[in-house]
Amino acid sequence: MIDQVITTRTNSKEKILQTALELFSRNGFEKTSIREIARVADISLGLLYNYYDSKEALLKAIVRDGITDIQQAFLFESNEANKLDTLIRKIFAVLKKKKKHWRLLHSLRMQEHLLEKLAPELEEMNNTMIAELALILQEHREPQPMQEAVLLCATIDGIAHHYLTNEKYPIEKITRLLVSKYRRY
Secondary structure (H helix, E strand, O other), rough: HHHHHEEEEEHHHHHHHHHHHHHHHHHHHOOOOOHHHHHOOOOOOHHHHHHHHOOOHHHHHHHHHHHHHHHHHOOOOOOOOOOOHHHHHHHHHHHHHOOHHHHHHHHOOHHHHHHHHHHHHHHHHHHHHHHHHHHHHHHHHOOOOHHHHHHHHHHHHHHHHHHHOEEEEEEHHHHHHHHHHHOOO
């Protein structure tokens, strides 16, 4: 019985998040109401508020999912030979798998009024990625690991932006090119 309640709760939260993601992506954050999210998710407004106390809380949960995606990309097997190669491939695989999610996250970063609300979460995601990249680069004796990590992070971000805004962007080709550039590591 308890397992069923936990499963139902998890399914409800996931349904709310996916509906919010879909509506935020389609209509924008500001134009999407909490009532509309509940209606489209086919749940009561009270149940939605039971899980999320505001639209901003929903948005932060979506951003936290993105942070989790990035953190998971940095998990390696203990005998992983080329962590950068694996990492680059994992990051772009997540982009492809969760394109709507990442398109929304990228669009949010361009909205100044939302940036203020999400600054801590977005900063955490960025800092985590740069710090982890710097550690990998340091392991491979990069003379300036932090600078190279910032450059690689900006490169990945730029590639992601092009992929998320251009349906014909050659992500597979660009992934291979970026992997070959960092193969020396």
